[in-house]
Amino acid sequence: MGQPQITVFMAAYNQADFIKQSIDSILTQSFSDFELIVVNDGSTDDTAIIVESFTDNRIRLVNNDGNKGLIYTRNRLLTLARGEYIAILDGDDIAQPDRLKLQYNFLSANPEIALCGGHATIIDENGDKTGDQLMVPVDNVDLFMLFGNPFVNSTTMFKTSVFNELNGYQNYSISEDFDLFIRMAEKYKVTNLNETFVNYRVHSHNTSALNLGTRLANERKIISHLQERIGLPNHERWLSPHIELFNWTLLRTHLNDYLLLLHELKSANNISKRYDQETLNRFLFNKWMDVLISDQINELTLKWYLKNEIFKSAYFNFKKFRKAFKNSMKQLLS
Template sequence: MIKTPLVTVFMAAYNAEPFIRQSILSVINQTFGDFQLLIVNDGSTDNTVGVIESIKDPRIKLVHNDGNRGVFYTRNRLLNLAIGKYIAILDSDDVASPDRLELQLAFMESHPDIALCGGNAAVINESGELTGVNYIEPFDETIEVFMLFGNPYINSTAIFKKDVFLALGGYKDYDPAEDFELFTRIAENYPVANLNQTLVNYRIHSNNISIKDNSRQIKNEIRVLHNLRKQLGLTNDELWSAIHLSLYKRQTNQFTVKEYATFLSEVKLANRQTKRYKQNILDEFLFNKWYEILRERKAKAALFLFFDNRLFKWRFCTFKQVRKVFKQSFFSLRNR
């Protein structure tokens, strides 16, 4: 009887010849060896297939799409092909840390309520050299709330339960934001987590999908953000949509400070009705988001605005925050 591996590592590949060998070897050389490496070739026209086939390991399963079908179709082949209890994602240009699977599977097995787990990443360049940039993701109770304003999951660090993936119907057509959309659906229905450890080297290069398909990504991110507001019962107001997107993109110069305060307070009030998020966690997160906006905008009346009673609570406030907004307001007045 053939033993079923604990985890399926999934890799979608399209013209990945320059990087895929390093990606595959980073899986083959994991400290945890009970895996299936499922690679779906999405109609590559370079030597991607040749590189894959040159690596001999019985844990590798290579399948081919009938032409270039795109990320959404390719990733949903997991619905029928994944055989592990868990599904771990690794993009064909990224490199897994040697103990990535061991760390995540130990966590998932000891926390059976968790449906999705990610972690941090170190950024590498096209040549595979560390850039010194690190992506540090939230790993406490703020993860779900963070999703309102950003994606707390680096795709190549994600591992999730296969039965949850099947129950939710897999990926939806939000390419190239289909990973973020899936993660929001998982978080809506199940507990999620992140490990405060570096799990992958994330490669930045000219052919990154998020760089090439930026306009399409923004369009589908807007759809995801709409879904998140809908969970809160917020109307699909065009102004709210635009403000929400600017916060997601960290472009806080698009609207007035008062408009941002109103939007954040509306989120806070809406959650009191729907109870989508734990109110104390959301309130503190929104207050800190408000502080970030004031600092980024260099608002002259920062001290007065900081104490906006719709968002401010003393228990969320630190002395350092008060000192910074006081100095900001003082120097603004002095330089008039």
């Protein structure tokens, strides 16, 4: 078999209940010039047997010598991937039929972009849709990284050359994908497409559900890096409010801290020029709006909207003004 255009990568640990569906969703893609690499990370169930039952020569099963963990498993791509692009699909998720074609065509037509992802539909253990969607931003994706991971990992496709250049995944267990995307965004353009690429399965054995403490610890490191990257001085002072915004664990008593953090980010960028200033200013204003109307805060009085640290009249349209005024009146009359 010649060199494929896409390497589809599937890390698998005890995925016997789901991996057949995942593999089938790749083999039935409308785009056929791919290889599927499944790395079995020491599974103790029938994962390897199920993968071996497929006879399609585009599938390559690689077995780790025991359970090595997700970062080690994913970094096997550094030596295994032969495609121009790498598409990630977790061993319990299901790809939409045109996923590879849409992403390949987009990246081929936009060579300046190193990474793209898309939306996902949530399914349960039985594969039934829950009615929920993972909707990702499609504009200014690099800005959204300041306050969270704007990618669904299982929808991402990126350039193999960039992955190798960055030496793959680093030691940020549970958050290693976000760390990789940040490093890609520091050197290249990244984006999401307004398309749904996968059915994302939520179940009790999801890695993210089992390792919350580890994820939070690594998020602190990532947020510190994000603050340093934009040039935020005395970043330790702003770590707690940034983490609360990142995880959306907001406290009404910290409202002024959130406002000051947004102001500091704006001021720091004015010096570092990491982002386009006007785009960042508008983004921070919208973030401030989101904070004020959140269930945790629900503070819609005009005095908070009109804080001049980040306020600019051009950002505040009539619809937003009417909503703020209406809620201010409700609070006065309650």
